[in-house]
Amino acid sequence: MSDPILRLEDISKSFGGVRVLEKVSFDVERGSRHALIGPNGAGKTTLFNVISGIHDPEQGKVLLEGKDLKGIPSRKRIKKGLSRSFQNIRLMPHLSVLENVMLGQHSRFQFLDMVKPLNFSAKSTGKAEAIETLNSFGIDLYEGQTVSSLPYGIRKKIEVVRALMSEPQLLLLDEPAAGLNTAETNTLRDLLKEVSNRGITLLLVDHDMPFVNSLCEQVSVMNFGQLIYDGPISDLKKDEKVLEAYLGMDEKTERSNA
């Protein structure tokens, strides 16, 4: 257990003087299914943005496979085995489903393969592989359509598939189950378990606790930018601070509703 794929050391980040992340540290073990939870505004997405290089932390380090990611631009992190999805679906609106998925493969190709016409060299450009992937995830029906007209659940799924196309070591998923119905959530869980069985480490943010419980074994909890729990998910309910954070939240919502 001393070989984490991702190590966060004292990550701090503020926006306009407001501390959003306050010395956050935890490890994500290789091959694990790790959840990151916390009330709205806790800083979960911000932490993902720091890990993927969209934001630089003011303090602290992100270590991927033991290597400090400082100075490595966001564009190059996907080549280091890091891939992610987004809380608000960020598929390319004018690309077809297939093209969105092919975009996920971009980092795996050399320039010479990028100047081949996709239709005439489907094998060496990865197009054939992308079509196969669509088939295996049961979204081939939508292949040529642009994404904006598709049902929400399908779009969520395409985002996960796109993130997988780079063949990542570590997959960051920001609320993949949000907005899905029960059947879709169950399909997503099966899909992610299969991904995990392939050896890909999962770090996922979600508010759907039954979903998180049935998928993840480790959990880190954040509240107001601070880590308040980090350990096995089975002990989560016994933790005082966690209970307080979530209860406090409920009280606040009740008060604001009153």
Add this chain to the structure above:
Amino acid sequence: MSGYLSGVLAILGINIIFAYSIYITAATGQLNLGGAGFQAIGAYACALLSNELGLPIYLTLVFSAILGGAISFLIAFPVLRTKGVYMVLATFAIAEIVAGIILNTDYLGGPTGMIVNAYIETEVVLVVAVIIVILGFYIMSTRIGLAMRAVHDDEAVADLMGVDKRAIQVGAFTIGGAIAGLSGGLYALYFGFIEAQYFNANISIFVLLYVLIGGTQTAWGPLVGASFFTLIPEALRIGDDWRFFIFGVIIVIMMIFRPEGIVTRDALERVWRQLFSGKRNV
């Protein structure tokens, strides 16, 4: 070929080539409103190389493209720092600077213009136009084309997917400048006379409209847009005065009914499905 038809076809060819130059940049989400400037660079380069050095025609055209591309490449770095309406203004300003330099340089004929000694037939224009159309379709059919469209849709996500946004945008702007230079070279050789006043803001605006109204989502857009706006006024025998009016009306109608341009991916997909009652591999 009648002189009239031959003239229309030559203008059509030049407009199509010019449209692809702006399209390549627009496909990455950058609007270039300085088309006339790059066209002028190509036209004057071609005229000088032909008049002063007596270079063969194909070489003068190659140099028109190279010079247009080289200058685009150099100014791509400051220009591409700007975005949206600021980029439009920056490119517009560049075209004005080019026109200003030509007008004030006696060697280039200043406001009286310049006669070009060499000349080409319509066929040459058309052959080059076909090559450029094929080039446009080819680029958009590759992963590079896919990356360009991704940068157009969402720069930040494209970046996280590993797309080098800067390289894509600078590359597209450079190729666009080269193609615009080439169209200028063809213009100079076909008409045999060039003057700075011709390469004015109207030309830049029209070519950008060809592209936006044709549609930037597929390589069909500039072909359809340039053909439509070159041939319709001819077919209707509309004089220059009315051309602007018709342009305005069409643009307003387009903005209401097809804000993404005449040719969109979804429209192509639908047509394809109806023709072959199957799904299309795009």
